[in-house]
Amino acid sequence: AVAAVQADANNVYDLTDPANVSNSLSAMFFPGTVEQGMVAFGAESTIDASFDDVDYVGAFGDNESPTDNWATGWTFGLLEDPSCPTGTSDSGTDIDGQNVCILTGGDLTEDLTLTRGNIYELDGRLNVGIDVGADGTAAGGDPAVLNIEAGVTIFGNSGADFLVVNRGSQINAQGTATNPIIFTSEADLLGTQPNAADADGEWGGLVILGRARINRCITGSAYGTDSCEQTIEGVSNPNAVYGGSLDTDSSGTLRYVQVKFAGFEVSPGNELNGISFGGVGDGTTV
Numbered sequence: 001a002v003a004a005v006q007a008d009a010n011n012v013y014d015l016t017d018p019a020n021v022s023n024s025l026s027a028m029f030f031p032g033t034v035e036q037g038m039v040a041f042g043a044e045s046t047i048d049a050s051f052d053d054v055d056y057v058g059a060f061g062d063n064e065s066p067t068d069n070w071a072t073g074w075t076f077g078l079l080e081d082p083s084c085p086t087g088t089s090d091s092g093t094d095i096d097g098q099n100v101c102i103l104t105g106g107d108l109t110e111d112l113t114l115t116r117g118n119i120y121e122l123d124g125r126l127n128v129g130i131d132v133g134a135d136g137t138a139a140g141g142d143p144a145v146l147n148i149e150a151g152v153t154i155f156g157n158s159g160a161d162f163l164v165v166n167r168g169s170q171i172n173a174q175g176t177a178t179n180p181i182i183f184t185s186e187a188d189l190l191g192t193q194p195n196a197a198d199a200d201g202e203w204g205g206l207v208i209l210g211r212a213r214i215n216r217c218i219t220g221s222a223y224g225t226d227s228c229e230q231t232i233e234g235v236s237n238p239n240a241v242y243g244g245s246l247d248t249d250s251s252g253t254l255r256y257v258q259v260k261f262a263g264f265e266v267s268p269g270n271e272l273n274g275i276s277f278g279g280v281g282d283g284t285t286v
Contacts, residue, residue: 030060030116030150036176062150063178082117095119095189103154105161113147116179119189120154122161122203125235129169134211134226134244136168143168145252151179155203157186159264162204162272164240165251167211167279175256184260193261204272205262207232210251211244212281230279234264234272242278249281 025035035057043051056062060069084090084101087110091100098119105124114120132141146165148154156162163183165171175181185202187193193202209232213224221227229243265271 029058030064031056031058031062031176036062062176082115084118085113085115087112088114088120091121107142108144108146109142111145111147114149114152114154116149116151118152120152121186122154122156122163124160125204126163127240128163128165128171131166131209131241132168134167134229134246136211141168143170145170145172148173148175148181150174150176150181150256153182153184153189155184155186155189156262157203159201159204159266159272162207162235162262162264164207164235165209166240167209167242167244167249170250170252171206171208171254172252173254173257177256180256180258182258182260183262184258185262188261199261201264202261204234204264206259206275207235207240207272207278208251208275208280208284209240209242209278210280210284211242211246211249212279213245213247214243214279217243232276232278233270234266234276236266240278242280244279247281248283249279250283250285251280253285255285 025031038057040053040055040057042053044053054061059071064070082099084099087108088101088103091102093100098117101114101118101120103114103120103122103126105122105126107127107130109130128146129144130140130142132138132143146169148171163171173181183206185193185199187199187202188196193199214228214230215223216230217223217228218230219227221229224245226245229241231239231241259274262274263272
């Protein structure tokens with residue numbers, strides 16, 4: 001069986017470390033960027049005309065979702081009705097027929113996956129993990145991973161609603177061209193923007209922090225060392241810190257991600273942006 005897997009150049013495998021095999025599936029069955037990169041087999045042209053050639057591998061295409069696919073409504077027990085994942089709460093409301101699940105601000109210290117079929121409301125400042133420090137040994141440091149499946153929409157309602165990925169933690173947002181991940185404002189989703197063409201500052205945005213070398217230290221430390229750290233603008237009480245000496249640090253992956261109507265001026269010259277990167281290492285994929 002192993003020889004058969006190795007014989008096909010279209011298979012992705014790592015026999016030495018199975019846990020690290022590339023896999024961007026969402027909801028267990030739906031292809032992400034890795035699966036879409038595989039060459040689809042032409043069954044119709046190669047085997048028999050009774051088949052249909054498709055441009056994807058597996059059972060579902062990248063334009064299908066857990067709530068809208070060829071198996072919807074008749075395949076028993078394959079895909080459950082969308083529900084709010086553990087770590088979020090059900091608001092009891094919906095937007096365009098999708099549940100609204102609440103992402104309450106605070107410290108996220110357990111890995112969380114935002115599954116397709118729901119819309120997520122960001123309520124306050126959400127910290128992904130607790131800062132592990134420049135060298136990874138900070139007292140109280142507690143890393144976490146926020147996974148976001150393709151097709152998910154997350155929204156905020158004010159400048160107080162924003163996401164901080166702290167040092168040592170990761171955001172793994174694997175969208176696709178046809179099912180991007182969208183961060184936006186409540187006004188955008190509800191169609192209540194007075195002037196959508198010029199709208200901005202309707203929610204906070206994303207802040208992604210890493211442990212790579214920086215050249216502007218809080219103190220007089222030497223550039224590029226673990227003691228050379230800085231606080232990111234727009235975030236306080238407590239401050240969010242970035243910097244270190246680990247250039248290969250990974251803060252995760254952003255693929256096919258839209259950030260809309262974000263950014264917020266906390267005070268003159270001190271603002272949140274659509275996405276703020278601080279000391280992010282080259283192990284991060286954008």
